[in-house]
Amino acid sequence: MTTEPAGERPDLILVVDDDEDIARFVEVNLRLQGFEVAHARDGQEALEMIERRRPDLAVVDLMMPRVDGLELTRRLRADPMTSALPVIMLTAKGMTSDKVHGLNAGADDYLVKPFDTAELVARVGSTLRRNKEFREVSPLTGLPGNSRVRREIAERVRHEVDFAVGYIDIDRFKSVNDRYGFVRGDDFISALAGSLHRAVISVGAPPAFLGHIGGDDFVIISTPAQVRPLTEAAVTDFERTADTLYDPDDARRGYVELPDRRGNVRRAALVTLSIGVALSVAERRLTDPVEAIEVASRMKSLAKHQPGSYVAMDRRRTER
Template sequence: MNQPASDSLFSRRQRAFLLSADPELAEMFGSLWPPETMELTVFERGRGAIEFLFNEPPDLLVVDNRLDDISGKEIAGLVKSENVYRQLPVVMVLDEGDMGEPWDWNQVEVDDFLVRPFTADEARDRVNLTLCRAMRALDANPLSKLPGNTSIIQRIQTLIDAGEDFALAYCDLDHFKSFNDKYGFSRGDEVLMMSARVIVNTIRGLGGVKSFVGHVGGDDFVYIVPPDKAEESAKRVIEAFDSIVPHFYDEKDRLQGFIRSTDRQGNERTFPLMAVSIAVVLNLDGRLKHYGEASAIAMGLKKKAKENPQSSYVLDQRQD
């Protein structure tokens, strides 16, 4: 058997409920992960687990369709009918005989299934995949669908721990709030979607490089590229952004080059058209030890970039 899931797969210990009266299934699942990675609680009857499930919801629910008192389909329906628990991943264990007719997976609200007979390796990897898929879906930014803060932090720390050289760019839209206040959230969301596409397409256009793009939230984005692509990518993002963003303004505002809106103190003032500030942190020769260092460095660089009223980037020029 391959090595069990390690702590690096999940950021904290997971809690799983197994609803099954099959002792062999319980023994198999109990052997798949070390206790510090997965805490498994077994219930032999489905209805007896429901109260525990809603009072102390686990991170994962595995339901055996062989339960005598309630079907796996019913258990999944009960869980997914509660909005609070809709994100709880559910895996159903079926028998070959259950697969005689096609299942209507729109009606059976499970996230994956296992069909007996299956190996311990298969069960472990399918469950790990289900948990990772659920975490990615929950973390994804609902507007841009890009990976969110949890995934961003995990990716940065993974690269740091692996000792890889990389450039981490933080992109912040300048004067976005004033645009949002004047034109409304709908047009503001269009700008955010445009910004996400600009960054994704720019990084993809570099060709053949290991990269990552994430959406921290609001008007903050990040991307990761090799260090030798840091400056080129920043220039390309700025060029594309500056060529597109004026078209989101009404003609009068676009021609005059500014808008009138309200500042954070409630005073009306003029604001220039939106720009993008990019702070690029370089991790070379293992100089970073924790993702928090990258964030702290980027804040200082971003402040410097924002001193320029136009779109600009600042590269990390620290020396060891």
């Protein structure tokens, strides 16, 4: 049985097959496992349906009229809006060439008719898991992304344990991209990921959670007692590492020079960190992951107004 966090819809599986009996068989068995199912009779109908509804996975027959399974898969892969949609190809033949053609077209997996119900469900489940894990990991840092962050906070909310959410980003990060370009900017983001990872390890158990929610924005979820040693270690490590990423002359001066639109040269200080922290403790619980992120984000904005690296903590929640 599939399990979905409270409030989230079941995964939508699009079954594309002109054989009504096969399509009905697949639909019934997937619905029994908790999936939502839609049916298209050929590739053309599937493309029209995908424009209206965004399925999480497509089970596609190889041989169909109008647009067959191979052509449908190729079109899905060629469209940026559907290129990541996982596809399981169904074929009535056991020939290796059919499997190869399907995989070459971009299918993630295949099943040979007649297939076992348990195998169908297992293939659908494993393909969905692989796809979600890939989508939830930042390609730059390898760290989990937004949905994993929300789930980690939701788990702590559900168990009513004390926790802290830290929202971290790099001050004057734009000056790095403007001065050196995006490739060097990515080096700074990777450096911050490494500094945060080392800081998480240094504070020991219970292990803090580290996520990358995009750009130079990171989230750490820890116990309240871990916030100070964790942030101090991260700031010290990152500032030392960041200095080595600047050109030697810029690092020695302590600033970079950037021309504005009028040709005037302005100075931008070297990067530091702003960290906002939301606390959920017995005196006042955070009850929603979105609220926790919003509080931490507001505190990070306050930290931005302070000189140097700064940690702003929402102590009002515990002092009331």
